[in-house]
Amino acid sequence: MNETKIMRKKKRALVDQSLCVACGCCAKVCPLGAIEIWKGITARVSDRCVGCGRCAAECPASVITIREVENL
Numbered sequence: 001m002n003e004t005k006i007m008r009k010k011k012r013a014l015v016d017q018s019l020c021v022a023c024g025c026c027a028k029v030c031p032l033g034a035i036e037i038w039k040g041i042t043a044r045v046s047d048r049c050v051g052c053g054r055c056a057a058e059c060p061a062s063v064i065t066i067r068e069v070e071n072l
């Protein structure tokens, strides 16, 4: 029997880590605790992210975008 694979899309924050200044503003406003400041160098987004956009609105460097990604 063939299994039908259902590909669902979800929204997620993506950080341009080459431009992130690790200020932590995004992590402070995320309601799900989905962002960590990795080694004080850059923001990293976890799978908990639901793409609400709060972090992107707060980022002073405007390096966060909300994109649709495959939710496998």
Ligand code: SF4
Residues within 6 Å of the ligand: 015, 019, 020, 021, 022, 023, 024, 025, 026, 027, 037, 042, 043, 058, 059, 060, 061, 062, 063, 064
């Ligand atoms: S708010 Fe922007 S610049 Fe600051 S840590 Fe988050 S992604 Fe980096």
Ligand code: SF4
Residues within 6 Å of the ligand: 012, 013, 029, 030, 031, 032, 033, 034, 035, 045, 048, 049, 050, 051, 052, 053, 054, 055, 056
């Ligand atoms: S988009 Fe929303 S849930 Fe995702 S990291 Fe930003 S604030 Fe958190």
